[in-house]
Amino acid sequence: MSDTHAQTVPYVRESMLPQAEPPVAERGVVKWIRENLVSSWLNAILTLVSLYIIWWVVSHVWGWFAGSVWNAGSLTECREILAGEEGACFAVIAERWNQLVFGFYPPELYWRPLLALALFFAAIAPVLFPERVPRAMFVVTAAMPFVNVWLIWGGSLWGPIFVALGFVAGWGAWRLAQPRLGVLAGAILSVLAALLWWGVVTGWASPDFARILPLDLQRVTSRDIGGFLLSTIIGLSAIILSLPLGILLALGRQSDLFIINKVSVAFIEVIRGIPLIVWLFTAQLLLNYFLPPGTNFDLLLRVIIMVTLFSAAYIAEVVRGGLAALPRGQYEGADSLGLSYWQSMRLIILPQALKISIPGIVNTFIGLFKDTTLVVFIGLLDPIGFSNAIRASTDWNGIYWELFVFIGVLFFIFCYSMGRYSLYLEKKLSREHR
Amino acid sequence: MTDTAFDDSPKVDRSQMKVSDEVAIEIAEMNKWYGTFHVLRDINLTVYRGERIVICGPSGSGKSTLIRCINRLEEHQSGRIVVDGTELSSDLKNIDKIRSEVGMCFQHFNLFPHLTILENCTLAPIWVRKVPKKEAEETAMHFLEKVKIPDQANKYPGQLSGGQQQRVAIARSLCMRPRIMLFDEPTSALDPEMIKEVLDTMIELAEEGMTMICVTHEMGFAQAVANRVIFMDQGQIVEQNEPREFFNNPRSDRTKLFLSQILGH
Ligand SMILES: Nc1ncnc2c1ncn2[C@@H]1O[C@H](COP(=O)(O)OP(=O)(O)O)[C@@H](O)[C@H]1O
Ligand SMILES: [Mg+2]
Numbered sequence: 001m002s003d004t005h006a007q008t009v010p011y012v013r014e015s016m017l018p019q020a021e022p023p024v025a026e027r028g029v030v031k032w033i034r035e036n037l038v039s040s041w042l043n044a045i046l047t048l049v050s051l052y053i054i055w056w057v058v059s060h061v062w063g064w065f066a067g068s069v070w071n072a073g074s075l076t077e078c079r080e081i082l083a084g085e086e087g088a089c090f091a092v093i094a095e096r097w098n099q100l101v102f103g104f105y106p107p108e109l110y111w112r113p114l115l116a117l118a119l120f121f122a123a124i125a126p127v128l129f130p131e132r133v134p135r136a137m138f139v140v141t142a143a144m145p146f147v148n149v150w151l152i153w154g155g156s157l158w159g160p161i162f163v164a165l166g167f168v169a170g171w172g173a174w175r176l177a178q179p180r181l182g183v184l185a186g187a188i189l190s191v192l193a194a195l196l197w198w199g200v201v202t203g204w205a206s207p208d209f210a211r212i213l214p215l216d217l218q219r220v221t222s223r224d225i226g227g228f229l230l231s232t233i234i235g236l237s238a239i240i241l242s243l244p245l246g247i248l249l250a251l252g253r254q255s256d257l258f259i260i261n262k263v264s265v266a267f268i269e270v271i272r273g274i275p276l277i278v279w280l281f282t283a284q285l286l287l288n289y290f291l292p293p294g295t296n297f298d299l300l301l302r303v304i305i306m307v308t309l310f311s312a313a314y315i316a317e318v319v320r321g322g323l324a325a326l327p328r329g330q331y332e333g334a335d336s337l338g339l340s341y342w343q344s345m346r347l348i349i350l351p352q353a354l355k356i357s358i359p360g361i362v363n364t365f366i367g368l369f370k371d372t373t374l375v376v377f378i379g380l381l382d383p384i385g386f387s388n389a390i391r392a393s394t395d396w397n398g399i400y401w402e403l404f405v406f407i408g409v410l411f412f413i414f415c416y417s418m419g420r421y422s423l424y425l426e427k428k429l430s431r432e433h434r
Numbered sequence: 435m436t437d438t439a440f441d442d443s444p445k446v447d448r449s450q451m452k453v454s455d456e457v458a459i460e461i462a463e464m465n466k467w468y469g470t471f472h473v474l475r476d477i478n479l480t481v482y483r484g485e486r487i488v489i490c491g492p493s494g495s496g497k498s499t500l501i502r503c504i505n506r507l508e509e510h511q512s513g514r515i516v517v518d519g520t521e522l523s524s525d526l527k528n529i530d531k532i533r534s535e536v537g538m539c540f541q542h543f544n545l546f547p548h549l550t551i552l553e554n555c556t557l558a559p560i561w562v563r564k565v566p567k568k569e570a571e572e573t574a575m576h577f578l579e580k581v582k583i584p585d586q587a588n589k590y591p592g593q594l595s596g597g598q599q600q601r602v603a604i605a606r607s608l609c610m611r612p613r614i615m616l617f618d619e620p621t622s623a624l625d626p627e628m629i630k631e632v633l634d635t636m637i638e639l640a641e642e643g644m645t646m647i648c649v650t651h652e653m654g655f656a657q658a659v660a661n662r663v664i665f666m667d668q669g670q671i672v673e674q675n676e677p678r679e680f681f682n683n684p685r686s687d688r689t690k691l692f693l694s695q696i697l698g699h
Contacts, residue, residue, distance in 0.1 A: 332507055333544030337558035337610060338534030347557060351548050432548075432590070 103226020170194030246315025318360035322353035464513030537607030597628025
C-alpha cells in the first residue's frame with residue numbers, strides 16, 4: 001500500500017502483531033560490543049591497543065602476585081623458598097603486621113583501639129545514614145570523641161568526662177545568655193564558662209572523683225602509637241574537626257563584619273599558601289617555643305591541630321563556592337520570614353551549600369587522609385615510617401614493593417570508600433530535591 | 435464614564451475591604467542610594483490598615499527597592515519608615531519583629547528547594563514564632579487548602595508548576611499570620627495560563643481585608659482590587675490616585691506615556 005492509499009482508503013487491522021525481538025545485532029552482548037568497543041575503525045584500534053596494554057601489565061604482575069610467599073622470617077629465607085622463581089615476599093607483612101597496624105602499642109591492649117574503631121563506626125552511622133539509624137544513636141556520636149580518647153591513651157575516664165562537661169557548661173551558658181544578651185555576649189560568656197570549668201572545676205574535682213571511683217586504664221603514650229592507627233587517628237580527627245571549622249571560616253569570609261571577614265581571609269590565605277610539610281615542622285619545632293616553658297604539649301596533638309587547620313582552610317574555600325552558587329533569593333526568602341542569621345544559615349543556606357560542596361569536601365578529606373603520610377618527616381612512625389624502619393632491619397633489608405603495595409591498598413580502600421559514600425550522598429540528595 | 439480596557443476585570447466582593455484610619459506603614463522623607471546612585475528620592479507614603487495599593491512604573495524606577503525597604507531587605511539612608519508602630523533602624527530586634535509581621539512574595543518565589551512544601555510553610559512559624567510542630571502543620575495545611583494545593587504538601591518545590599509555587603509562597607507567608615503583605619511582581623515570571631490562579635489567590639486575600647502593597651503590571655487586578663494606584667518613575671512617586679481616576683484620567687505626562695505603552699493603546 002502506498003502512503004496516499006493508506007490515507008484515503010479506510011483500513012482496519014484484522015489481527016494484532018505480537019511484540020517481536022530486535023534483530024540479533026541490536027541485542028545484549030553483541031549490541032554492547034558493537035556500540036562500546038568497535039563502533040568505528042578508530043575505536044576498534046583503540047580497543048585492541050587497550051586490551052594489549054592490560055594484558056601486558058597483568059601478565060607481568062600476575063606471576064609476582066601468584067608466586068608470592070606469605071610465610072618466611074626474612075628476605076633471604078623468602079628468596080630461598082622462591083628458589084629463583086618470580087614472586088612477591090608478602091611474608092614481611094605477615095611478620096610485621098602488628099607494627100604496621102598498631103605501631104608500638106602494647107599488644108595486650110590491642111582491644112582498645114579496635115573497640116575505639118567499632119565505636120567510631122557506631123558513632124558515624126547516624127550521621128552518614130540518618131534515615132536508617134535511630135536518632136537515639138546520636139548519644140553515641142556525642143560520647144565517642146571523649147570515650148575514644150580515653151580508650152586510646154588510657155588514664156582516668158574522669159579527664160574526658162570533665163572535658164565533655166565543660167562543653168555542656170559552655171552550651172548551658174549560651175542557652176541562658178544568648179536570648180537575653182545577644183549572640184556576641186552569649187558566645188563570649190559561653191567560652192568563658194567552658195574555660196572556667198576546665199581551668200577551675202576540673203582541676204580540683206577530677207582527682208577527687210578519680211579517688212572515689214578510679215575508672216583507670218593503663219596509659220599509652222603518643223610515642224607508642226604508630227602505623228595505620230596513627231594515620232587514622234590523625235586523619236579522622238582532622239576530618240571531624242576541620243569540617244565545622246571550615247564552615248565557620250567560609251561564613252566568616254562571607255561576613256559583612258569587617259574584622260571577622262579580614263581575619264578569616266588572612267587565616268585561609270596564609271594557611272593555604274604554605275605547604276603542609278612546613279606547618280608540620282612548625283608544629284614540631286616552633287609551637288613548644290611559644291608555649292610557656294615546662295608545658296609538654298603532645299606532638300601528636302600538635303600535628304592533629306596543624307592538619308585540621310590546614311584542611312579547614314581548604315574546606316572553607318570549597319564551602320564558599322557552595323555558598324556563592326546559591327541564588328540571592330534564598331537569603332532573601334529566609335530573611336523575609338524573619339529567620340535570624342544563624343537560623344537561616346543552619347536551616348536554609350548551609351544544607352543547600354553543603355550539598356553542592358559534597359564532591360569538593362570529600363575530595364579535600366581524601367587529600368588530607370593521604371597527606372597524613374607526611375608526618376614521617378617529623379619522625380612519627382606512620383606506615384611509611386615503619387616501612388623505612390622495617391627496611392632498615394637486617395632481616396628485611398632491600399624490600400620495597402611489597403610494603404608499598406600493602407600501604408597503597410589500605411589507603412586506597414579508605415579513600416575509595418569515602419569517594420563511594422560521597423557519590424551515594426549526592427545521588428540520594430538529588431533524588432530527594434530533584 | 436467608560437473603562438473599556440477592563441472589561442475582563444474579575445468580580446470582587448468588596449464587603450470586607452475596609453480601610454481603617456489606623457496607620458499600618460508610614461514612610462516619610464525617605465531616601466536611598468546605591469553607592470552614589472540616588473535610587474529612591476524623597477518618598478512619602480502613608481498606608482492605612484486594609485489598604486490595597488498597587489505600585490507600577492517602568493523597569494528600574496525603584497519599585498522593588500521601595501517595597502524591599504519596608505521589610506529591610508534593603509537599608510534606607512535617610513528619612514523614616516515606621517511599620518506597625520515600630521521604626522526601622524539598625525536594631526536587629528526591630529528588624530526581626532517587623533519581618534515576622536510583614537509577609538513578602540517575590541517574582542521568583544524563593545521557595546526552599548531542599549524542603550517539602552509543608553516544611554517550607556512550617557519552618558518560620560516553628561523557628562521564629564516557636565509554635566509547636568503539630569500546630570504549625572495544621573496552620574500550614576489550612577493555608578495550603580486556601581491556596582488550593584493541599585494535595586502537594588509532601589512534594590518538593592521543584593515538582594510544582596510556577597503558578598503552584600507562587601501560591602505556596604503566598605501560603606508560606608500567610609503561615610506567619612502577617613498583618614501586611616508585600617508582593618513584588620508575583621506574576622511576571624509566570625506563563626499566561628498560570629497568572630490567573632495566582633491573581634485569584636491575591637484577590638481572595640484582599641477580600642478578607644489584608645493590607646497589601648503589590649508591585650504589578652496586571653492592570654485588571656489593579657482596577658478590581660486596589661484602592662490606590664501609585665506610579666513611580668526615576669525613584670520618585672510621580673502620581674497616585676484611586677484606580678478609576680488613575681487609569682481614565684492620568685494627570686502627568688509620564689503616567690500617560692506609561693499607560694499608553696502598557697495598555698497598548
Ligand atoms: N543591589 C543594587 N546595587 C546597585 N544598583 C541597584 C541594585 N538593585 C537595583 N539597583 C538599581 O536601582 C534601580 C531600581 O531598581 P529596582 O528597584 O529593582 O527597579 P524596579 O523594581 O522598579 O524595576 C535600577 O536602576 C537598578 O539598576
Ligand atoms: Mg522589580
